Amino acid sequence: MQKTTILTDIEGTTSSISFVKDVLFPYARAKLPDFVRRHGHEPDVRRWLDAVAIEISASACQDAVIVETLQGWIDEDRKHTALKALQGMVWDAGYRDGDFTAPLYPDVAPALRDWHAAGHPLAVYSSGSVPAQKLLFAHTDDGDLTPLFSGFFDTEVGGKREAGSYRAIADRLGTSPGDILFLSDVVAELDAAREAGLRTALLDRREDYPQPRTGAAANGHMRVESFADIDVAA
Numbered sequence: 001m002q003k004t005t006i007l008t009d010i011e012g013t014t015s016s017i018s019f020v021k022d023v024l025f026p027y028a029r030a031k032l033p034d035f036v037r038r039h040g041h042e043p044d045v046r047r048w049l050d051a052v053a054i055e056i057s058a059s060a061c062q063d064a065v066i067v068e069t070l071q072g073w074i075d076e077d078r079k080h081t082a083l084k085a086l087q088g089m090v091w092d093a094g095y096r097d098g099d100f101t102a103p104l105y106p107d108v109a110p111a112l113r114d115w116h117a118a119g120h121p122l123a124v125y126s127s128g129s130v131p132a133q134k135l136l137f138a139h140t141d142d143g144d145l146t147p148l149f150s151g152f153f154d155t156e157v158g159g160k161r162e163a164g165s166y167r168a169i170a171d172r173l174g175t176s177p178g179d180i181l182f183l184s185d186v187v188a189e190l191d192a193a194r195e196a197g198l199r200t201a202l203l204d205r206r207e208d209y210p211q212p213r214t215g216a217a218a219n220g221h222m223r224v225e226s227f228a229d230i231d232v233a234a
């Protein structure tokens with residue numbers, strides 16, 4: 001029998017919204033100007049800066065305008081692929097220099113280890129870039145969890161509220177959509193995943209969402225407050 005693949009979101013699902021908003025985003029906001037000054041000429045960085053420049057009709061040489069735009073997007077929590085790619089590059093130094101590690105909810109690492117040991121393939125789908133996802137799971141307070149995962153997906157595959165993104169992920173994993181369980185704190189993302197045929201579970205964590213999203217608010221998705229309550233086989 002095909003083992004259910006578990007596809008997980010990060011912010012609000014494996015890690016608190018506060019870690020992302022109060023630690024990662026301010027770090028990226030503060031370090032971005034110096035990062036662009038030092039690395040803006042490197043092709044892997046320039047490609048994303050140019051993508052922003054095109055979108056805001058700025059000349060590619062106006063890096064100060066691009067940086068201000070990116071900082072504004074951080075403040076608005078824009079899930080823009082170029083911003084996410086650049087944030088990931090900035091966080092790389094933060095993790096390496098030990099400026100922060102990545103706290104996971106206490107139920108997350110034990111569940112991931114148990115599911116992996118039971119033969120369930122594990123994958124990540126987050127608005128954070130794939131390199132940022134790998135950094136986060138390599139530097140958790142529970143150790144390096146990257147060996148547990150066999151797939152990482154970001155918005156280069158498509159937006160998280162679009163059913164087509166989940167079809168593309170199932171395709172890339174070589175798994176039928178019905179054999180994938182998607183975990184997220186955002187109902188609109190779960191709606192898109194369900195439309196694509198995935199099974200879904202709403203993570204409704206008290207720390208992030210003080211008002212429980214029960215009944216109609218869960219929109220028919222399995223609702224849990226902890227990874228320990230997820231019935232993978234259900």
Ligand SMILES: CSCCC(=O)C(=O)COP(=O)(O)O
Pocket residue numbers: 009010011012020024079084087125126127128129132133136160
């Ligand atoms: C990869 S960690 C950084 C998280 C991030 O930038 C983000 O936007 C999280 O969004 P998610 O899709 O995981 O809710």
Ligand SMILES: [Mg+2]
Pocket residue numbers: 009010011012013184185186
């Ligand atoms: Mg989330």
